[in-house]
Amino acid sequence: MTNNLRFDGRVVIVTGAGGGLGRSHALAFGSRGASVVVNDLGGSHTGEGASKRAADMVVDEIQAAGGKAVANYDSVLDGEKIVETAMKAFGRVDIVVNNAGILKDVSFARMTDQQWDLIFQVHVDGAYKVLKAAWPIFRKQKYGRVINTTSAAGIYGNFGQANYSAAKLALVGLTSTLALEGKKENIHSNVIAPMAASRMTETIMPPDMLKSLKPEMVTPLVLYLCHEDTKENGSLFEVGAGFVGKLRWERTGGYGFPNNKALLPEHIQERWAQITNFEDGRVTHPGSTQESMESIIANFENLAGDSDAKAPSSGPSPAKKTSGGSGSFKSAAVFDRIKTSLEAMTPKDREAQIKKVKAAFEFKITNKEGKEEVYYVDLKNGNGDVGKGANPKGKCEVTVSVTDDDFVDLADGKANAQKMFMSGKIKVKGQVMLATKLGDILKAQGDKAKL
Template sequence: MSLSFEGRVVLVTGAGGGLGREYALAFAERGASVVVNDLGGDTKGGGKNSAAADKVVEEIRAKGGKAVANYDSVEEGEKLIQTALDAFGRIDIVVNNAGILRDQSFARMSDLDWDLIHRIHLKGSFLVTRAAWTHMKNQKFGRIIMTTSAAGIYGNFGQTNYSAAKLGMLGMANTLAVEGHKYNVHCNSIAPLAGSRLTESVMPPDLVASLKPEYVAPLVLWLCHDQCQENGGLFEVGAGWIGKLRWERSQGHIVRQKNQPMTPEAVRDHWDKICDFTDATKPTTIREAAQSVVSVLFQVESEGEVSSNPTAVAALAS
C-alpha cells in the first residue's frame, strides 16, 4: 500500500527552493498539510523575500494540495510552529532543512561567519524543534528530521563553521531520539547530496542537474511516516542511493597496570593495537559505551586474570 500523509501536518524549513521545496511538494502530493517556511534570503544569510515560499505554496495548491507560507527565519522557531497550529491545528512532522553557507579557510573565518552558520543551522533547528516538541509528546506522535552533512561527518576544506554546526545537529538528534522514544517521537538525520543553489558553486553544472532533489525526498518521507520505526539513525542519501552510518570502536587496549602510573610512552607503544579495527565493536548507547570503559577498572584490579578486551570484560563484569 502506498504511504499516505493524509491528516498529517508538516513543517519544512527552507522550503522555498532546493531540497526543501521537493520535500514540501512530495508531502503535499501524499495528502499532508504543509507549512512552507522560507526567509527568502541569499545563500550567505543576507536579505529576505516572501516570493520563494509563496511560489511553492502556489505550486502545491495548483495541484490540489494544502499549504500555507511562513516567511520567518528559523531563529523565530515559535512563529513557524504557530503558523502550523493556526492554519491546520496541529504539528506532526518537522523537517529541519533551512540552511546557508559561509565558507572560509580557517585562518580567515570571522566571528560572523561562525555565528551566522550556528544561528541558522544549529540554533534554528533547536528553536523550531523545541517549539514543536511538547505538541508531539502530548499527541504521542512526532517525526523530526535533522539535515546534517558529509562536511560534518568527514570534514571539508573551508567549512569549519558549517561542519561544526552540522555535527552539532547530529548530536542534538542523538539525544532527541533518546528523549522522544517513549512518546513515539522519532528523530533521524540525513546527509544529502543534491544539486541546488548551495552546491552549484562547488559542483559542475551537469552534476548539479543530475543529482536531483527528488532522489532524496523519498527517504525523508519514509522516515517521517508512522509506519517507520527508525529512530536516531544517520543516512547518507543522493542519486537514488541510501546508506546508513554508525559508530565503530576498535577493541582498544589497556595501557595501564595495577599500582603503576599511566604513561604517554605506553600509549605510543600500543598505538597500533589501540587503532586496530579488527573485530571492532559498534556501541549504540551511552550505557553500553561507558560500561565497557568502567569495567576496565575491574580488569586492571584483577590483573592478568581476564582478557584485555574491555567489551569481553564488560560481559564478564555484568
C-alpha cells in the same frame, strides 16, 4: 506500486522550502495528503536578503496540484512564529523537517566571529527554535516526527567549512538525544546527510555532477522516515543520487592498560598499532552512551599484578565448565527465593516490577570446585520468569559472572555490589549499565541486598 505511504490529516513544517531539497520535500508531502507549511525567508545561499516569492511559488504549486499549503516567511530563529502559522492554519503539527541553511565558507585562519556565529544561528539555533516550539505539541498528542539535516562536511569535515562542519555535526548530537527523550511518547527523530543540487551545492559542484544529484532522489527517504508506520529512531543516513545508506560509529578493540599503575605517553606509543587497529576482528559499534562505556568499565578488572595489560573485554575469563551440577551451589536457594517471590506477587505488582527492570539477566555461577551453573532472571518478557539454564524466551541483555560464595554474600546483604564490581569479583558482559538494576532483582528475594 501504489502510493500507500500517505500523510492525510498530518501537518508538516518544512524550513528552507523555497527551493532545492526543501521544495522537493514540501511538494512530495503535499502530493501525499499532508498539509504543508512552506517556510522560507527568501534570502540567498549566504543568508543575505529576503523575499516572499520563493515560499509563495511552492505553495502555489502544491495548491495547483490539489494539495493544502500555507507560506511562512519568518527566520528559523523565530521558530515559534513558524509553528504558530501551522497551528492557526491547520490546528496541529505532526512533522518538522529542519532543512534551512546557509554557507559562509572561509578558511579557519580567516574566519570571523560573525561568520562562525551566523552559521550556528541558522543551522543549530534555528533547528532548536522550531523544535522547541513544536515539542510540547508533539508530547501532548503523543506523536511527532523530526528530520534534521546534516551533511558530509559535518561527518567528515571539509576544507573551508569549519563553521558549517561544526554546526552540522551538532545536529547529529541533537537528533540522538531527541530520539531518546521522545521515544516513549512516539516522537521519532532522525538525521540525513543529503547530497543534492541546491542553491548551496551549485556554488561548489560542477554542472554535470549536479544533474545527477536531483533533490527528488533524497525526498523519498525523508517521507519514509516521517511516516507513522516507520519505527526508525535516532539514526543517521547518507542519501543522494539514488543511494541510501545508514551510518554508525565504529571503534577499534583498543588496548587496556592496568588502571592502578601510572600510564605514560611511552606506553601509548608502544601499543599504538593495537590501539588503532581496525583489522584485527575486534571492532565494536557502540550505539549508545551505555554501550560506549562497556570497554572502559570492563577494564576496571585489569589491575597490576596481571601478567600483562590486555585488550579490554567486558566478559570474565572463561570458567571451567563441566556437565551438570554437583548440588553444592548455594546460589540455587537465592534463585528459588526470587522465583517464589515473583510468583507470589499480584499481577499488578509483577507488571510494575517488569516495567521497572525491563531486562533479562544471565548469571554464571562458579563454585569452589570450578564448576559452573547458569541461571536466568527474565524481567522483560511475558510475566517474567526465573530458572536454571539458558533463558527459553530469548537472549539476555546482561551476563553476570560471579562465584557462588560472593553471590550469596551479595544476596544476603553482606557485600556491596559496586565494590565487588570495582575489585573484579563481579564480571559483567553485554549492556553493562543495566547491571545497576541488579538490586531490583535481588530485592525480590527479601530486600536483603545492599546495592
